[in-house]
Amino acid sequence: MKENTTCNWYALYTKSRAEKKVAEELNKLGITNYLPIKRELRQWSDRKKWVEVPAISSYIFIHIPLDRYRDVFQVNGIVAYVSYKGKAVTIPDHEMQAMKQTIENKIAFNVEATNIKKGEEVMITSGPLKGIKGIVQNVQGTKKLYLNISNIGYTLVVDLDDASLEKA
Structure with a gap:
């Protein structure tokens, strides 16, 4: 076994509307990947x-060891x-877990945000997102929590119902 087998999460840019095809091709190469999917109601004529x-x-x-770094470019x-x-940024495991749980649970949450302020690190203590930590980017009323996915410049906006937060 090679010494450098530690896997890290990375984000890849894809061509527009090629995300699903890229995911299929990465699967064929045996590269662990995650494509967050949401359902939308689209209107046609x-x-x-x-x-x-x-x-x-x-x-x-993608979740790969450093020695497979170039393998992904086999995928159109x-x-x-x-x-x-010039260096690929790694995404911490806890940020990927937060994104996965937020998207996969599809559940609205609620929290009393009276003691929670922008810039504080918090941890969700109950509900489907229990154990997720994040930095509060914004608090809007008592319904929305903005969790930063730091290395890719995106923020998850979580509607909170029936969950509890505590300062981490």
């Missing part, structure tokens, strides 16, 4: 239809790693 679309357009997330549709100063 003659009907409405629920469709599944990427939650973040032109992004897919991948543009580049999300990088900073």
